[in-house]
Amino acid sequence: MTAPAVQSAPSASEQWWKGAAIYQIYPRSFADSNGDGIGDLNGITAHLDHVASLGMDAVWLSPFFTSPMKDFGYDVANYRDVDPIFGTLADFDALVARAHALGLRIIIDQVYSHTSNDHPWFQASRASRSGDMADWYVWADAKADGSPPSNWQSVFGGPAWTWDARRQQYYLHNFLKEQPQLNGHNPAVQQELLDTARFWLDRGVDGFRLDAINFAMHDPALTDNPPAPATNRARTRPFDFQLKLHNQSHADIPAFLERIRALLDEYGAGFTVAEIGGEDSDREMKLFTAGGKRLDSAYSFDFLYADALKPELVADSLARWPNDPTIGWPSWAFENHDAPRAVSRWTTPGNARAFARMKLLLLASLRGNIFLYQGEELGLTQVDIAFEDLLDPEAIANWPMTLSRDGARTPMPWVGAADDLGFGSVTPWLPFGGDHAALAVDVQDADADSLLNWTRRVLTTRNAHPALRAGDLRVLFSDDALLAFERAADGERLLCLFNFSDTARRVPETIARDGAVLLATHDGDMDTLPAFAGLVLRL
CATH class of the missing domain: 3.20.20.80 (Glycosidases)
Known part of the structure; x- marks a missing residue:
């Protein structure tokens, strides 16, 4: 299909995206x-x-x-x-x-x-070991005992290899078995x-x-991944038990x-x-x-x-x-x-x-x-x-240890x-x-x-302040509840203060805050931040 005439994007600098x-x-x-x-x-x-x-x-x-x-x-x-x-x-x-x-x-x-296994490329690739697209996906022979070519595990659970009877080989999928891995080296x-x-x-x-x-x-080379060292994080999938050194992140x-x-x-x-x-x-x-x-x-x-x-x-x-x-x-x-x-x-x-x-x-x-x-x-x-x-x-595969992504994908209320x-x-x-x-x-x-x-x-x-959009950032203070940092650009200095806790906190006296308020989540003095409060001051 012939592409339409390009619809011009809004005019701006070449780095419109910086701070977007x-x-x-x-x-x-x-x-x-x-x-x-x-x-x-x-x-x-x-x-x-x-x-x-x-x-x-x-x-x-x-x-x-x-x-x-x-x-x-x-x-x-x-x-x-x-x-x-x-x-x-x-x-x-x-x-x-x-x-x-x-x-x-x-x-x-x-x-x-990766693509879908319904993609015509994969259909052509699985049809023959000698076709034009034979090497468009990651295929490998079974080990002598019939097991997968490596110990790599899928993000969604279980081995990252699925046997395909047509080619008499395994194909790689780092995600679902319906998402065969493209051979990005090709x-x-x-x-x-x-x-x-x-x-x-x-x-x-x-x-x-x-x-x-x-x-x-x-x-x-399909080198096996080594085991991951023990941590205090819960392991909900076989994927979590490995250091992913060889199935991804190639040089x-x-x-x-x-x-x-x-x-x-x-x-x-x-x-x-x-x-x-x-x-x-x-x-x-x-x-x-x-x-x-x-x-x-x-x-x-x-x-x-x-x-x-x-x-x-x-x-x-x-x-x-x-x-x-x-x-x-x-x-x-x-x-x-x-x-x-x-x-x-x-x-x-x-x-x-x-x-x-x-x-x-x-x-x-x-x-x-x-x-x-x-x-x-x-x-x-x-x-x-x-x-x-x-x-x-x-x-579904990791229930109930994985919190459903569906819960964040529900319809927008208008x-x-x-x-x-x-x-x-x-x-x-x-x-x-x-x-x-x-x-x-x-x-x-x-x-x-x-x-x-x-x-x-x-x-x-x-959008109105270059210091916020793309300016430098310097952390001034951080403890278990408060965070303070400075943003600066084009001669403008802004102080950003936040209270992450559920109780009011005094702002340390070492943090100068004698500026004009640009944004604040609350009313009142600048010496104490209420629970879950934030403000931005122009110094």
């Missing part, structure tokens, strides 16, 4: 335009005004590509088309045009480590993925989030990332952010963003799976990303489609309102790009999904008094949250003191 606020949309759950219970592209387009009203710079769309939906779109069967449940390529083009008209850029997921595979990226860039896309990119290449990945970056550079002001999880993520994030010729940023997991939000965690995370030209630019998120809602993870219902306001101000004060997950601006809570209603394959909460159908693919009607967009829009309107105020302030 990016809004993640999970298409199945954002808005349903045709009443089938599943959100779609037209539903997104109809609600982009809401995203723009927050002060966001860009939208990240989770996968909407053709897929059998075994992992809800992260099992791609056609990289260059829209799954019919979401709409058509024409619908996507209309979404891009509307976003650009509103001053929003569009970032889409690219899943380069030049033909790399070129096809780059051509796919070009396809979407030609349609006006402004950048990519590269899903699980540290899984893109494996050790061709050739950065060279492929340089090819991706070179392609983006052809198109001007594109943006690339890597999703990199695991025990070695800090090293890999810096490796994958090093030198100005790889990716622009890396998406940190420091907070997404943290049991608690503490000053020490924030201070340590920030310290790992100093203002150093040899180190890449960080991206931060407190919530996403794979992690439980933060207000349910980190605080109690009675403290949720104050905590959500402090959390939002903290996120907006960090040095780096910030990602908000749909509904985070409303303070949505995690929905408790009964086992018999679960759809998340990871939660109209509190409507039977369908304005989502578009009264029986959506996942149930509505029981307390979400009271948190709906229209309810909060009418309340000047709501979290929604607080989010707008905070992001408007962030």
Whole structure:
């Protein structure tokens, strides 16, 4: 299909993304335009005004590509088309045009480590050991006793190898068995993925989030992973018992990332952010963003799976990303489609309102790009999904030790008094949250003191102050409850103060705070911070 004329993105500097606020949309759950219970592209387009009203710079769309939906779109069967449940390529083009008209850029997921087993590439690869695509996936003979070629384990539980009777070999899958691993070492595979990226860039896309990119290449020798040393963390899957030294993070990945970056550079002001999880993520994030010729940023997991939000965690995370030209630019998120809602993870219902306001101000004060997950601006809570209603394959496989991702993927509430909460159908693919009607967009829009309107105020302030958006950061103080840091740029100095505890705390006298208040979650003096309070002062 011939690509349409490129819809021009909003004009800005080549580094528009530096310090950007990016809004993640999970298409199945954002808005349903045709009443089938599943959100779609037209539903997104109809609600982009809401995203723009927050002060966001860009939208990240989770996968909407053709897929059998075994992992809800992260099992791609056609990289260059829209799954019919979401709409058509024409619908996507209309979404891009509307976003650009509103001053929003569009970032889409690219899943380069694996495909669906329904993908024509895999069907061709499994058909013959000598065909043109025989080496497009990772195949290996059984050991002499018939067991898998290595001891590698799948993220979702069980061996990372599945026997295929057609080829009389095992194929690798780091995730579901329906997600066979692409052979990222193969030049033909790399070129096809780059051509796919070009396809979407030609349609006006402004950048990519590269899903699980540290899984893109494996050790061709299929060396066994060593056991992981014992820790105090619970091990819920066989995957947790190994050091993942050989099934991921191969030394050739950065060279492929340089090819991706070179392609983006052809198109001007594109943006690339890597999703990199695991025990070695800090090293890999810096490796994958090093030198100005790889990716622009890396998406940190420091907070997404943290049991608690503490000053020490924030201070340590920030310290790992100093203002150093040899180190890449960080991206931060407190919530996403794979992690439980933060207000349910980190605080109690009675403290949720104050905590959500402090959390939002903290996120907006960090040095780096910030990602908000749909509904985070409303303070949505995690929905408790009964086992018999679960759809998340990871939660089903590891029940009850893995908290369901479904609980963070429930429909967005738009109209509190409507039977369908304005989502578009009264029986959506996942149930509505029981307390979400009271948190709906229209309810909060009418309340000047709501979290929604607080989010707008905070992001408007962030965008107006270079020190907050992209300035230097220096931690001044951190203890078990309080965190203080300074942001500075273009002669402006800002003091950011936060109380993470559920009791009021005195601010140490050593911290100068005789400035003008830019933002504060509370009224009153600056000498004592109430529980879960935050403020930003211009010094």
